[in-house]
């Protein structure tokens with residue numbers, strides 16, 4: 001039986017350690033596909049996972065987001081052929097329609113479910129999507145979590161319209177693909193960031209306005225001024241306790257806050273009352289379905305968006321890639337090439 005390399009999170013004293021291991025490729029079931037992984041990407045969630053000593057099985061294969069090439073198919077698989085370029089879906093069981101909490105338990109790369117930081121991954125035939133032809137494997141690997149989350153937030157739920165305004169927090173993976181997708185939809189995007197240098201880069205990439213949230217802590221007021229006193233139509237709430245109240249202050253009447261992130265932790269909750277006087281909404285967003293992913297990829301094909309990759313690390317450099325993401329100096333996504 002052929003052996004392959006993968007990473008595993010193993011218990012070491014009070015933390016989880018990343019170790020490389022070898023395993024045997026199991027036999028494919030009739031409806032499964034064997035993928036030779038070519039690239040993966042890290043998300044902020046992967047930092048939460050490695051810090052969660054109790055919440056994951058010992059030996060968990062980390063990371064949810066990857067892309068690769070079909071190497072073999074089960075006897076009942078008709079929609080995929082050897083050589084097809086595919087991406088894994090974050091929730092393999094959420095194919096379409098309404099969300100069910102049961103999907104949370106099988107999200108890739110967390111809890112009890114192995115992820116994609118591996119030479120090979122076995123997936124159900126309906127839990128993968130085709131990679132748009134113009135994207136590299138690394139670019140495709142940036143989308144399963146960050147891209148699909150933004151698709152659900154701004155498009156499937158938010159019904160974004162040309163001419164609307166969008167505010168994104170920071171310049172990490174979710175924020176930048178949100179900016180690119182919103183721009184392609186004809187919206188104007190305000191980026192808030194800790195860094196003037198990152199804001200300058202965001203402007204080069206199409207940000208309409210930038211606000212440094214360190215130099216201008218009351219960025220909500222600045223955003224209201226920039227929108228002629230009206231407020232912002234869509235806010236991607238990524239910060240958590242340090243940003244909730246300002247997001248509620250900056251949202252326009254009838255606007256939508258997509259509740260997505262926890263960058264400042266899981267602290268105290270905001271005062272929601274101002275939302276009622278603006279007829280504004282908060283949409284809870286948890287990534288998205290396979291159907292959302294397919295819709296995102298169709299839009300990507302049409303708009304030819306190139307996801308922003310800050311750094312690509314090799315398979316032997318995975319610990320460095322985690323450290324790099326943790327340091328939060330990145331602009332866009334951090335990827336692993338599975339060479």
Ligand SMILES: NC(=O)c1ccc[n+]([C@@H]2O[C@H](COP(=O)([O-])OP(=O)(O)OC[C@H]3O[C@@H](n4cnc5c(N)ncnc54)[C@H](OP(=O)(O)O)[C@@H]3O)[C@@H](O)[C@H]2O)c1
Nearest residue numbers: 044149170171172173174193194239260261262263286287
């Ligand atoms: N609900 C979901 O389905 C879902 C899906 C994906 C991600 N998320 C969550 O969304 C958040 C972003 O994820 P990501 O993978 O894009 O993270 P990331 O790539 O690591 O982005 C981190 C960046 O956010 C900015 N930032 C950090 N703290 C901030 C704060 N208090 N206020 C504003 N900006 C801040 C910084 O950018 P600057 O240096 O430019 O300020 C930092 O570099 C995380 O909390 C993640 O867990 C949730």
